[in-house]
Amino acid sequence: MNAVYGKKFALFGAILATSIFAEHCYADVGSPPQAQAVQRLFECRALTESAARLACYDAAAASLQQAEQQGEIVVVERQRVLESRRALFGFTLPDVSTLLGAEADQLNEVETTLERASFTPGAGWTFYLADSSVWRQIDSTPLQFRVREGLPIKIRRASMGTYFLKVSDNPAVRAKRQ
Structure with a gap:
């Protein structure tokens, strides 16, 4: 009888571990990862010394501009995203919600x-x-x-x-x- 309870306990433990792992893996699915060049720009705000913060902003802005010019980062206004969604409405496409904005903005x-x-x-x-x-x-x-x-x-x-x-x-x- 203890072997049966042991197997049930092991199965319960495996299910619990899987659900914890799955929750951890999917916790940030809704928010797209932030580009490094943008993240560096935001990190400059934490610097308290004015000259260091200005130097950080200048370097981060130059890095961001270079990334955009090389096509590594694309900056698109929300209106253009909405126009693209409207143009694609009705087509079956792979999930591109992280590229075109949050799921809440889905065009219905x-x-x-x-x-x-x-x-x-x-x-x-x-x-x-x-x-x-x-x-x-x-x-x-x-x-x-x-x-x-x-x-x-x-x-x-x-x-x-x-x-x-x-x-x-x-x-x-x-x-x-x-």
Whole structure:
């Protein structure tokens, strides 16, 4: 009987150790590592003597500028990141959240207008939008609308990697970006 309890205790210990190790490994997954050149710049703030701090800032700024000129560091404004996310909305991509900002900033909906649309019997609608994206209907929901340039389009994330596309006041249809 003690052998059974010993095995259970060993199994419990292994599970506990694994969970502690996993928690340690994934603790900082959400925050991207900071570039060394940027970290050196921030470390200068800790210096109390003015001349040393100024020398540190000058050296760190020069290092940061050199890293940017050599393409080792890329500085991008938030607006440009948002524009990139909008342009990529609907595509299946590898996880690049650490490059494009925090997961909380994930784009879940896009509003644009229709440029043109075409219907293929048995295949559904294909929508050509003002933002240069092309979306294809992937369900059989019937749509009744007169195709006109400028109709409002709203696309939002749905479950399992799909999207809902809504034309004006029509019901939303499942769609996929082409």
